[in-house]
Amino acid sequence: MRYSHLFGKTTSNVTKKYDSISHELLMKAGYIDQVAAGIFSFLPLGKRVLARIESIIRDEMNTIGGQEIAMPALQPKAVWETTDRWNSVDDLFKIKSMYGKEYGLGPTHEEIVTPLAKKYVKSYRDLPLYLYQIAPKFRDEARAKSGILRGREFGMKDLYSFHENRADLSSFYTKVTDAYLTIFKRCGLIDVKITEASGGSFAKKYSHEFNVITPAGEVDLIYCTACNFAQNTEIAALQKGDVCPHCTKGSVQIDKAIEIGNIFDLGTRFSSAFDLTFTARDGSQQFPMMGCYGIGTTRLLGTVVEVNHDEKGILWNRETAPYDCHLINLSSDQEKHADAVYRTLLGKGFEVLYDDRIEISSGQKLMVADLIGIPIRLIVSDRTGRDIEWKSRTDKKTRMMTVAQVIEKLSLKS
Amino acid sequence: MRYSHLFGKTTSNVTKKYDSISHELLMKAGYIDQVAAGIFSFLPLGKRVLARIESIIRDEMNTIGGQEIAMPALQPKAVWETTDRWNSVDDLFKIKSMYGKEYGLGPTHEEIVTPLAKKYVKSYRDLPLYLYQIAPKFRDEARAKSGILRGREFGMKDLYSFHENRADLSSFYTKVTDAYLTIFKRCGLIDVKITEASGGSFAKKYSHEFNVITPAGEVDLIYCTACNFAQNTEIAALQKGDVCPHCTKGSVQIDKAIEIGNIFDLGTRFSSAFDLTFTARDGSQQFPMMGCYGIGTTRLLGTVVEVNHDEKGILWNRETAPYDCHLINLSSDQEKHADAVYRTLLGKGFEVLYDDRIEISSGQKLMVADLIGIPIRLIVSDRTGRDIEWKSRTDKKTRMMTVAQVIEKLSLKS
Numbered sequence: 001m002r003y004s005h006l007f008g009k010t011t012s013n014v015t016k017k018y019d020s021i022s023h024e025l026l027m028k029a030g031y032i033d034q035v036a037a038g039i040f041s042f043l044p045l046g047k048r049v050l051a052r053i054e055s056i057i058r059d060e061m062n063t064i065g066g067q068e069i070a071m072p073a074l075q076p077k078a079v080w081e082t083t084d085r086w087n088s089v090d091d092l093f094k095i096k097s098m099y100g101k102e103y104g105l106g107p108t109h110e111e112i113v114t115p116l117a118k119k120y121v122k123s124y125r126d127l128p129l130y131l132y133q134i135a136p137k138f139r140d141e142a143r144a145k146s147g148i149l150r151g152r153e154f155g156m157k158d159l160y161s162f163h164e165n166r167a168d169l170s171s172f173y174t175k176v177t178d179a180y181l182t183i184f185k186r187c188g189l190i191d192v193k194i195t196e197a198s199g200g201s202f203a204k205k206y207s208h209e210f211n212v213i214t215p216a217g218e219v220d221l222i223y224c225t226a227c228n229f230a231q232n233t234e235i236a237a238l239q240k241g242d243v244c245p246h247c248t249k250g251s252v253q254i255d256k257a258i259e260i261g262n263i264f265d266l267g268t269r270f271s272s273a274f275d276l277t278f279t280a281r282d283g284s285q286q287f288p289m290m291g292c293y294g295i296g297t298t299r300l301l302g303t304v305v306e307v308n309h310d311e312k313g314i315l316w317n318r319e320t321a322p323y324d325c326h327l328i329n330l331s332s333d334q335e336k337h338a339d340a341v342y343r344t345l346l347g348k349g350f351e352v353l354y355d356d357r358i359e360i361s362s363g364q365k366l367m368v369a370d371l372i373g374i375p376i377r378l379i380v381s382d383r384t385g386r387d388i389e390w391k392s393r394t395d396k397k398t399r400m401m402t403v404a405q406v407i408e409k410l411s412l413k414s
Numbered sequence: 415m416r417y418s419h420l421f422g423k424t425t426s427n428v429t430k431k432y433d434s435i436s437h438e439l440l441m442k443a444g445y446i447d448q449v450a451a452g453i454f455s456f457l458p459l460g461k462r463v464l465a466r467i468e469s470i471i472r473d474e475m476n477t478i479g480g481q482e483i484a485m486p487a488l489q490p491k492a493v494w495e496t497t498d499r500w501n502s503v504d505d506l507f508k509i510k511s512m513y514g515k516e517y518g519l520g521p522t523h524e525e526i527v528t529p530l531a532k533k534y535v536k537s538y539r540d541l542p543l544y545l546y547q548i549a550p551k552f553r554d555e556a557r558a559k560s561g562i563l564r565g566r567e568f569g570m571k572d573l574y575s576f577h578e579n580r581a582d583l584s585s586f587y588t589k590v591t592d593a594y595l596t597i598f599k600r601c602g603l604i605d606v607k608i609t610e611a612s613g614g615s616f617a618k619k620y621s622h623e624f625n626v627i628t629p630a631g632e633v634d635l636i637y638c639t640a641c642n643f644a645q646n647t648e649i650a651a652l653q654k655g656d657v658c659p660h661c662t663k664g665s666v667q668i669d670k671a672i673e674i675g676n677i678f679d680l681g682t683r684f685s686s687a688f689d690l691t692f693t694a695r696d697g698s699q700q701f702p703m704m705g706c707y708g709i710g711t712t713r714l715l716g717t718v719v720e721v722n723h724d725e726k727g728i729l730w731n732r733e734t735a736p737y738d739c740h741l742i743n744l745s746s747d748q749e750k751h752a753d754a755v756y757r758t759l760l761g762k763g764f765e766v767l768y769d770d771r772i773e774i775s776s777g778q779k780l781m782v783a784d785l786i787g788i789p790i791r792l793i794v795s796d797r798t799g800r801d802i803e804w805k806s807r808t809d810k811k812t813r814m815m816t817v818a819q820v821i822e823k824l825s826l827k828s
Contacts, residue, residue, distance in 0.1 A: 007481045007534060007543060033530055035486055036515075041530055042484040050484065067421045070456040070464065072449055073487070073550060074567045095509050095519065097554050101450075105509065105519070116447055116455055120421060129421060136487060136550065140511050153488045 001044075001323070002342075003355040003368075008033075008043030010368045020216040022305035023147025025314050029371045031322075038144025038152035045372065046301070048322035050155065053297055054134050056186045056319060057157045060179045064172075066130045066159055071112045073136060077102040079111040083273045091139040105138040110270045110292065113160045117288075118276040124164050127278060127288060128172060132159035134297060146216050148302040149258060155297035162271070162288040164280065169289040173263060176293045180210055180261050187300060188308050188317040193223055193230035193257065210261035214306045217256035226250025258303050266290040314373030315393060323353040324410060326374040330362040330381040338380040341388060341403055348407055369393075378406060415458075415737070416756075417769040417782075420444075422457030424782045434630040436719035437561025439728050443785045445736075452558020452566035459786065460715070462736035464569065467711055468548050470600045470733060471571050474593045478586075480546045480573055485526045487550060491516035493525040497687045505553040519552040524684045524706065527574045531702075532690040538578050541692060541702060542586060546573035548711060560630050562716040563672060569711035576685070576702040578694065583703040587677060590707045594624055594675050601714060602722050602731040607637050607671065611646035624675035628720045631670035640664025672717050680704040728787030729807060737767040738824060740788040744776040744795040752794040755802060755817055762821055783807075792820060 003009075008030030018024040026032045031046035042050055058068065074095070080086040086104070093105035106112070113131055121129060137156040144152050159176065163169040177194065184192045195209040209232060211221050222238050223230035229246035231238070233254065244250045268287040271277075277285045301320075308315040318324070327345070329338035335358065342354045353374060355365050362381075369377055370393070379389040379398070388406050391398040401409070417423075422444030432438040440446045445460035456464055472482065488509070494500040500518070507519035520526070527545055535543060551570040558566050573590065577583040591608065598606045609623040623646060625635050636652050637644035643660035645652070647668065658664045682701040685691075691699045715734075722729040730736070741759070743752035749772065756768045767788060769779050776795075783791055784807070793803040793812070802820050805812040815823070 005479075007483070007545060009534065033533065035526060035529075036488075036490045039486045039488050039490070041486060041526060044481045044483060047482050047484050065419075067458045068461050069421070069458060070461050072453045072455060072567045074450075074453050074552065076450045076453070093509055093511065095507055097507065099554070099556060112449060112455065115449075119447065120423065131421060138488065140513070142513060153486045 001353055003353060004357050006030075006044060006353070008045060010371050018147065020146035020149055020302075020306065021309060022149065022216065022302040025305055025309055025371070026147060026302070029314060029373070032148060034147070038141055038150065040148055040151065040153075040298075042298075045322045049301055049316070049320055050297060052320050052322075053187060053301055054155075054157075057134065057183055057295060057297065060183050060186075061130075061132050061157070061159060064130065064175050064179050065128075066132045069116075069131050069133050070135060071106070071109050071116070071133055073106045073138065074103045075106050075109075075111055077104065079115065080104050083111055083270060085111070091141060093138050093140045107137055107139045108292075108294075109133070109158055110160070110266070110290075114270045114274045114276055114290070117160075117162055118274055121162060121276065121278050121288065123279045124281050127162055127164050128168055129162040130159060130172070131161075132157060132293075146218075146302070148298045149216060149306070150218065151298065154299060157295045157297055159293040161291040161293070163290070164278075164286075164288065166289050169265065169291050173265065173291055176263055176291070177208070180263075180293075180295065183295065184210065184212075184260065184300075186319050188304050188315075188320060189260070189300075192260070193221060194228065195221060195223075195230040195232055195257075195259075196235065197232040197262070198235045207262060207264040209259045211257035211259050212303050212307060213255045213257045214303070215256055216306050217258040219257045219259050220254060221257035222252050222254050224250040224252050258299070258306065260300050260303050261295040262293070264292045266292050309373070310394075312367070313371035316373050316375055318375055318413075321374045321376075322372070323374055324350045325376040325378050326353045326355070326369050326372065327378045328355045328365050328369060328380070329358075330365065330379060332358050333382060334380050334384070337384075337386065341378070341380060341406075344403055345407070345410070348410075350407075350410055376410070415767055417767060418771050420458060420767070422447075422459060424785050432561065434560035434563055434716075434720065435723060436563065436630065436716040439719055439723055439785070440561060440716070443728060443787070446562060448561075452555055452564065454562055454565065454567075454712075456712075459736045463715055463730070463734055464711060466734050466736075467601060467715055468569075468571075471548065471597055471709060471711065474597050474600075475544075475546050475571070475573060478544065478589050478593050479542075480544045483530075483545050483547050484549060485520070485523050485530070485547055487520045487552065488517045489520050489523075489525055491518065493529065494518050497525055497684060499525070505555060507552050507554045521551055521553045522706070522708075523547070523572055524574070524680070524704075528684045528688045528690055528704070531574075531576055532688055535576060535690065535692050535702065537693045538695050541576055541578050542582055543576040544573060544586070545575075546571060546707075560632075560716070562712045563630060563720070564632065565712065568713060571709045571711055573707040575705040575707070577704070578692075578700075578702065580703055583679065583705055587679065587705055590677055590705070591622070594677075594707075594709065597709065598624065598626075598674065598714075600733050602718050602729075602734060603674070603714075606674070607635060607644035608642065609635060609637075609644040609646055609671075609673075610649065611676070612649045621676060621678040623673045625671035625673050626717050626721060627669045627671045628717070629670055630720050631672040633671045633673050634668055635671040636666050636668050638664040638666050672713070672720065674714050674717050675709040676707070678706045680706050723787070724808075726781070727785035730787050730789055732789055732827075735788045735790075736786070737788055738764045739790040739792050740767045740769070740783050740786065741792045742769045742779050742783055742794070743772075744779065744793060746772050747796060748794045748798070751798075751800065755792070755794060755820075758817055759821070759824070762824075764821075764824055790824070 033041045220233040224244035227247035271287040447455045634647040638658035641661035685701040
């Protein structure tokens with residue numbers, strides 16, 4: 001994509017105050033646009049990053065046997081009454097049709113996936129079953145804040161699992177935990193705390209959250225600096241400075257964190273509500289045990305920026321960056337060479353953002369590239385001749401390369 | 415995917431009456447599930463076809479310079495008041511938040527895309543601009559019907575264009591028309607009528623619809639059997655049997671048709687409402703001319719089935735089929751061979767649906783394959799030995815091939 005044609009250019013004269021760094025950087029760099037409090041559009045750059053994050057999630061969900069489906073946002077009132085949640089889920093947007101029908105606008109999909117599974121699950125041979133989707137979700141939030149970190153409409157991957165017994169559910173629960181850590185790592189989030197939390201409105205028993213410590217967070221997290229122990233302060237009986245009950249070595253800290261994923265053991269709460277039964281191995285009729293596993297995709301995108309940035313802009317990794325590389329021409333005499341490099345890279349199947357503008361200063365172009373944050377930068381200038389300067393976003397060193405060398409190095413995964 | 419693991423098996427004992435053949439076939443073959451009138455889930459097979467259709471659309475939109483974005487479904491009341499449409503668009507779902515805010519649930523996105531463009535379009539140099547998205551849409555339909563042909567929640571690609579002047583809009587309008595015909599052809603719809611229609615609630619002037627003639631349609635189309643002339647009967651002054659006013663040779667017929675796409679010349683209706691102006695070449699401030707171009711993605715999927723099926727089931731083409739091929743093992747003695755073929759094909763990057771069930775009769779497996787409708791079938795049986803029988807869905811002839819020959823033939827695009 002030629003930057004001259006890209007919709008959503010960076011803007012430096014943003015005077016508005018933002019309550020999170022991710023909101024500020026994503027707005028300034030042209031990734032997102034705010035429609036209203038908690039409601040955003042994703043511009044071409046933002047949509048590309050979101051698609052790459054979704055692709056990572058899809059990969060890992062398929063690897064553990066997940067089957068992708070698509071469920072509707074419009075959910076009939078009747079299914080929410082079946083689970084007694086029409087009036088108990090605080091943040092459910094409710095819609096009344098002109099024709100008298102009432103719907104909830106899905107903040108979650110237990111009420112849809114359980115009756116769906118009921119149509120096909122008859123015997124233990126149909127279990128386990130893992131269904132997921134990646135779709136918009138809606139929550140009637142009292143206070144939307146921090147840009148895409150807490151929205152009224154947001155992207156989410158939600159996975160639902162159905163099992164013969166608790167042992168099978170537990171073993172899958174562990175698999176999802178591992179898959180989640182892989183997803184977050186691939187997105188560039190290394191330090192993710194697996195946190196014990198209460199089940200919220202979903203389950204009576206404990207659930208687990210995946211939290212990232214950052215000042216923009218809104219969860220109070222108590223965690224050990226020496227081991228993996230972490231608890232949501234809502235359920236923790238500990239105080240700052242206490243000895244960690246898990247490793248008994250470290251002391252616990254309290255900091256703000258963002259919840260980027262969660263897993264719930266739902267038990268038979270929903271299968272019993274919808275009378276979803278299966279014939280067990282012993283011939284008896286039983287309710288499957290269910291699990292539910294969420295990742296907020298747009299929140300994850302925001303969190304990556306919250307954690308991975310410097311004073312100049314965003315720091316994507318190669319898997320999440322909107323383009324494989326950012327080609328920048330700094331010389332009006334080198335236009336033909338830069339154009340040829342651009343076409344060659346496209347021809348080799350690379351996705352390239354190409355700053356082809358000639359009326360803009362070199363300093364301005366490099367500032368824009370820093371703000372956008374693609375990790376690999378290819379510079380054409382008066383001094384590169386027929387070659388190209390390779391520079392990583394975070395490294396001051398540059399390396400002169402031939403086009404063939406660039407292609408070879410871009411083809412390496414890392 | 416092993417059919418034994420696939421969620422959403424075919425079901426033959428559907429006694430319910432459906433009002434369209436696509437609804438019946440998609441339900442029976444396990445592509446979709448009905449949640450409520452006009453509201454559907456897409457099961458794994460359906461989700462895969464939808465993804466392939468979306469990919470075709472994305473391809474063709476990118477080819478004509480479209481930039482993909484994602485806009486929200488929740489649209490503040492204020493923007494609908496700005497265009498005087500809060501009370502005039504019949505099928506707008508309205509939501510009132512617990513916290514007093516009011517939203518429309520987007521049936522279309524002029525109210526979002528125009529203010530968005532206003533933030534970035536300043537000069538004629540920023541034009542033309544083509545923005546599109548593929549996203550759920552919502553309509554408070556009095557009567558949802560015919561399965562996914564007319565839903566309350568449905569998938570849509572909507573493209574919006576912004577131009578310096580009408581000549582530029584007209585030339586892009588033609589480009590989109592061509593792109594649409596390419597999309598429909600790639601999906602397997604060859605006979606698509608480009609129809610003159612009234613602008614509906616969007617525009618005063620004529621617009622164009624893309625219609626496919628089929629008994630499940632709900633538009634009355636008057637069309638010439640000898641040339642391309644077609645008009646929506648709402649605006650037509652002709653009657654059945656009249657001489658075609660376009661070619662003056664054929665006579666016109668009237669039949670039911672499904673509208674799978676539309677294009678509107680919006681003029682400055684929305685740019686003026688939002689005071690979106692640009693500095694023209696002569697220095698004056700002007701409103702850009704806008705166009706709007708829709709394709710219902712889920713309706714397109716349904717229409718393909720409506721048109722392309724036989725008495726046994728669905729007839730996908732290679733681009734829209736949920737899998738590249740359907741591998742069927744008919745012999746309990748050949749399990750190892752069939753498994754090896756499956757793994758080999760996966761290893762070569764093909765997407766394979768593999769009917770690995772041994773407790774099911776050959777006749778039943780072939781019936782299931784006919785119903786699902788993947789165009790290429792690979793059969794392993796007692797008489798295939800180390801080879802495979804290649805059979806197309808619509809051809810009675812089969813051809814014995816080695817695995818290497820199968821791979822070679824699958825790699826050919828058509």
